[in-house]
Amino acid sequence: MEAEAKLVKQNENLISQVEIKSSELVRSERLATIGTMASRIAHDLKNPLTILHTYAEMLSPEILSKLDSKDKEKWFRMQNSIFDMNRIIEDVLDFARTTEIKKKPIYIQRILKLAMNHVKSSYGVVINLSENDFKINCDERKIEGVLSNIINNAVQAIDGQGEIDVEIESDSEFLTILIKDSGPGISGENLSKIFEPMFTTKTTGTGLGLVICKSIVEQHGGSISVSNKPTTFTLKLPIQ
Numbered sequence: 001m002e003a004e005a006k007l008v009k010q011n012e013n014l015i016s017q018v019e020i021k022s023s024e025l026v027r028s029e030r031l032a033t034i035g036t037m038a039s040r041i042a043h044d045l046k047n048p049l050t051i052l053h054t055y056a057e058m059l060s061p062e063i064l065s066k067l068d069s070k071d072k073e074k075w076f077r078m079q080n081s082i083f084d085m086n087r088i089i090e091d092v093l094d095f096a097r098t099t100e101i102k103k104k105p106i107y108i109q110r111i112l113k114l115a116m117n118h119v120k121s122s123y124g125v126v127i128n129l130s131e132n133d134f135k136i137n138c139d140e141r142k143i144e145g146v147l148s149n150i151i152n153n154a155v156q157a158i159d160g161q162g163e164i165d166v167e168i169e170s171d172s173e174f175l176t177i178l179i180k181d182s183g184p185g186i187s188g189e190n191l192s193k194i195f196e197p198m199f200t201t202k203t204t205g206t207g208l209g210l211v212i213c214k215s216i217v218e219q220h221g222g223s224i225s226v227s228n229k230p231t232t233f234t235l236k237l238p239i240q
Helices: 003-062 070-098 108-116 141-160 209-219
Strands: 105-107 125-129 136-137 162-170 174-181 222-227 232-236
Touching: 003 070, 003 125, 003 141, 003 174, 105 108, 108 136, 108 141, 108 162, 125 141, 136 141, 136 232, 141 162, 141 174, 141 209, 209 232
Parallel strands: 125 162
Antiparallel strands: 105 136, 162 174, 174 232, 222 232
C-alpha cells in the first residue's frame, strides 16, 4: 500500500510538471506569434512615422513663430504623440529581433548623456544626474536604450511634477545605477509583474519596454530589479 501511494504521488507530480511545461510552451509559442505579427506591423508603420517626425521637426521654427500660446501647446502635444508612437514601435521591433551584444570600453557618463537626448521631460520635472564616472565594457547603444527607457518611465510616473535621481556607484566587480523617482510608487501586485511581457500599468504602450531592458542587462551578465518607497530601478552591470 505504501509503495502504491508513493507511485500515485509521483504520478501526480509528473502530471503537474507536464502541465506546467505545456503551459510555458503554449505561452512561448503565443509570444513568438505575437512578436512576428507585431514586428511586421511596426516595420510598416515606421517609415511613414519617420516622415511625420522629420517634417514636424523641420517645420517647427516656422510654424511656432505664427502660433499663439494656445495653438503652440497643441503643436507640442502633436510632437509628443509622434515621440510616443516612435517609442512604441521601437519597443516592438527590439522585442522581435535579437541582435548581438557588441561590447567596448566606454565611460558611463557618455552613455548617460546620450540617453538623456531621448528623454522627454517637462518644466515641472527635475532630473538630478550623478557626476560619478566609471569605465565599463558594454554595448553602448543598447545600454543607452535601457537608461532612456527607464528614465522616461520615471518621468511619466511623476506625472509632470517631481524629481528623478540617477545615482552611479561602482566596486571592483559591478557598476550600479539607481534610478529613483518621487512618484506614487508601484502597487505590490504590479511590482512582481513589472518585467513580464505584455504587462503594463499605462493606458498606452506595449508592455515590452522593461522586458527588453531586462533582456539586454542579462545579456551583459548583469541584473535589474525594482523596489518601492521611493520607486527605484537598480541596474547592476559587470565592469569587465
